[in-house]
Amino acid sequence: MAGIYIHIPFCKQACHYCNFHFSTSLKNKNDIIEAMLKEIYIRSKVYNGIVETIYFGGGTPSLLDIDEISKLIETVFKNFKTSSCLEITLEANPDDLSELKLKELSTTKINRLSIGVQSFVDNDLKMMNRAHKSNDSKKCIETAKNYYDNISIDLIYGIPNADLKNWEYNLDLAIEYNTNHISAYALTVEPNTVLEKHVQKGSVKLLNEEIVFDQYKLMFNKLTSCNYINYELSSFAKEGYFSNNNSGYWLRKNYLGIGPSAHSYDGVSRTWNISNNNLYVKALNSNKIFFESEKLTKTDKYNEYIMTGLRTIWGVSKDYLKDNFGYKFEKHFTEKSEKYFDSNHLIQKNNVVTTTINGKFLSDRIASDLFIINSKS
Numbered sequence: 001m002a003g004i005y006i007h008i009p010f011c012k013q014a015c016h017y018c019n020f021h022f023s024t025s026l027k028n029k030n031d032i033i034e035a036m037l038k039e040i041y042i043r044s045k046v047y048n049g050i051v052e053t054i055y056f057g058g059g060t061p062s063l064l065d066i067d068e069i070s071k072l073i074e075t076v077f078k079n080f081k082t083s084s085c086l087e088i089t090l091e092a093n094p095d096d097l098s099e100l101k102l103k104e105l106s107t108t109k110i111n112r113l114s115i116g117v118q119s120f121v122d123n124d125l126k127m128m129n130r131a132h133k134s135n136d137s138k139k140c141i142e143t144a145k146n147y148y149d150n151i152s153i154d155l156i157y158g159i160p161n162a163d164l165k166n167w168e169y170n171l172d173l174a175i176e177y178n179t180n181h182i183s184a185y186a187l188t189v190e191p192n193t194v195l196e197k198h199v200q201k202g203s204v205k206l207l208n209e210e211i212v213f214d215q216y217k218l219m220f221n222k223l224t225s226c227n228y229i230n231y232e233l234s235s236f237a238k239e240g241y242f243s244n245n246n247s248g249y250w251l252r253k254n255y256l257g258i259g260p261s262a263h264s265y266d267g268v269s270r271t272w273n274i275s276n277n278n279l280y281v282k283a284l285n286s287n288k289i290f291f292e293s294e295k296l297t298k299t300d301k302y303n304e305y306i307m308t309g310l311r312t313i314w315g316v317s318k319d320y321l322k323d324n325f326g327y328k329f330e331k332h333f334t335e336k337s338e339k340y341f342d343s344n345h346l347i348q349k350n351n352v353v354t355t356t357i358n359g360k361f362l363s364d365r366i367a368s369d370l371f372i373i374n375s376k377s
Contacts, residue, residue: 002051002255003051003256004053004080004255004257004258005055006259006262007059007260008064009277010023010026011063012060014129015129016193017156017187019190019192021260029068032259032280033068037075038284039258039290040072040258042284044080047256052086052244053245055091055245056069056089056090057091060091060096062090062101066101066108069090069105086111089114090112092113092114093132094132095132097115097144105147111148113150114183115144115153115154117137117141119156120169120170122134123161124166127159129194149180150181151181152180152182152237153177153183154184155182156184157170157186157212158186158206158207158215160206160207164218181238182223183235183236184234184236216360216361223236224236232246232312233312233361233364249308250314251308251312252265252267252308254266270294271292272293273291274290299372302329303372305320305321306333307364307368307371309353310353310354310355311363316353317351318333318352319351321333329372332372333353337370345358
């Protein structure tokens with residue numbers, strides 16, 4: 001098994017663009033953590049294999065105290081076989097990482113930080129309703145480098161009213177700090193978010209796709225010229241610093257999700273936990289089923305392979321398609337993808353298809369066009 005994802009469902013406040021499962025109330029934190037510890041034990045009786053990564057996501061995992069983080073990690077170690085080079089990542093907000101907190105974290109098994117900077121511009125942070133200021137991010141990164149080598153920062157582009165100059169300022173600072181991994185996501189309007197309401201009311205006007213694409217191209221060219229490898233659409237890393245957690249997901253390795261709303265994948269089926277903190281705790285305390293599941297068809301697996309492959313430098317192998325799905329699937333992919341070669345969105349080398357710089361930004365859209373729909377297989 002490649003990895004264990006631990007979903008911490010708490011935040012100080014709700015970011016306007018986020019529709020992940022979380023609560024701004026910490027009053028049931030102890031109960032939820034105890035339920036998660038129980039889930040780790042239960043899942044260990046079913047999931048086999050060596051754990052290569054542990055990833056604390058959310059939500060805001062940095063809201064946990066050191067004892068809580070350590071207890072979750074130690075419970076994984078107690079119940080699973082773990083790799084000798086295990087990557088353990090903690091997502092964190094800059095305002096949570098004081099020097100004392102960083103010093104304490106460095107005494108745990110956490111060996112990688114993912115810091116949610118999002119932007120080094122205060123107006124951007126205010127629009128997104130982030131809890132921190134740009135100076136918090138700068139101080140956090142500078143201090144974190146005293147305790148950790150393996151640091152990733154998150155950035156968001158396509159922010160309303162943010163032009164190329166604004167975005168370049170963010171990129172230049174990220175490069176200046178010499179962080180080994182940068183995750184950069186285009187701002188999207190998710191359902192049931194404050195951002196969606198603002199867009200519907202007209203109080204926030206989104207950038208058009210052409211401008212957002214210009215920001216992506218600027219990022220790609222600037223970061224790759226500074227020896228960052230764009231190994232996945234939204235992920236840039238120095239050699240030797242690819243996220244093992246991210247890579248495992250995009251290479252479709254098995255993973256286990258712990259906590260409310262967390263998803264799991266075993267190569268055959270997907271499961272997803274209850275997206276309600278109280279119901280999750282109640283189900284585990286009552287020894288009742290706390291998740292739903294679906295078995296994946298061959299078509300489901302083909303579609304996922306296309307979607308994940310086109311987002312990465314590993315691409316889509318026609319040989320893999322033929323060997324694992326059969327001639328019909330390989331033929332469908334070849335015929336449907338032909339127009340994207342003509343439009344310079346896809347290229348092929350050694351029978352492996354990857355996206356060009358023009359295709360990267362549209363990889364999800366291209367993949368959906370190459371899916372097989374309404375198949376019973």
